[in-house]
Amino acid sequence: MSYPRIVKAEILKNFPLCKDIYALELSLSQELKPLPGQFMFLKIFQGFGESICRPFVFNSFNEKTVIIYKIVGEGTLALSKLKPGEILSAIAPLGKRPFSSNQENILIASGVKLAAIAGLQSPELFFIEENKGEREILQYFQLKATILKTKEELFEAIKPKAGKRFSLSIQSELALELKSNFNIAGEIFMQARVACGWGACYGCAIETKSGYKRLCIDGPVFNLEDVYRVN
Numbered sequence: 001m002s003y004p005r006i007v008k009a010e011i012l013k014n015f016p017l018c019k020d021i022y023a024l025e026l027s028l029s030q031e032l033k034p035l036p037g038q039f040m041f042l043k044i045f046q047g048f049g050e051s052i053c054r055p056f057v058f059n060s061f062n063e064k065t066v067i068i069y070k071i072v073g074e075g076t077l078a079l080s081k082l083k084p085g086e087i088l089s090a091i092a093p094l095g096k097r098p099f100s101s102n103q104e105n106i107l108i109a110s111g112v113k114l115a116a117i118a119g120l121q122s123p124e125l126f127f128i129e130e131n132k133g134e135r136e137i138l139q140y141f142q143l144k145a146t147i148l149k150t151k152e153e154l155f156e157a158i159k160p161k162a163g164k165r166f167s168l169s170i171q172s173e174l175a176l177e178l179k180s181n182f183n184i185a186g187e188i189f190m191q192a193r194v195a196c197g198w199g200a201c202y203g204c205a206i207e208t209k210s211g212y213k214r215l216c217i218d219g220p221v222f223n224l225e226d227v228y229r230v231n
């Protein structure tokens, strides 16, 4: 696994896939080979000398570096306005524990979280469409999936797979429901606010069954068995 470094990221394309979800295609000054689930910090200029850093999962796809992002605040809104040719500063790859390369795991992803598992090989992918149009993300990555719209549809689809191993990029509450109802095992991509990105601030700590863990150093992928249920 390669160590994080500062790289220049030139924007090749930045376009909407569907409402509020964008694909950002970059050319990096150094080749990086991100593992599924790893992320980068992007420094986004907002004008008047102001800039903010935001973490994004990134992929190598079709010889490009790709970020799929959703507009959720000022950072991602500013990012959506950047044009091809602009050059950003990035720190990557971050996240010391990506997904394992177990090709037998069944995949489940929801909405824009699909980007975290888009690089995994698997016998089967279930995609939960949270909002209209999100299947454009599947098409972008040229992935085939069973598309589901409700929790009930998901439960019906997973019932015959009880006891199997999964790689999940969905809300942790939903993952825990699947685990308790169908006794599934495997890994899950977790999300939290990330500040320093290299283990110093504990700003990204999440509570697990084996104590507090830092998302940027101990994750962002965790064993499903470790995910803590709030009673």
Ligand code: FES
Pocket: 193, 194, 195, 196, 197, 198, 199, 200, 201, 202, 203, 204, 205, 214, 215, 216, 217
């Ligand atoms: S973001 Fe600082 S320890 Fe993870």
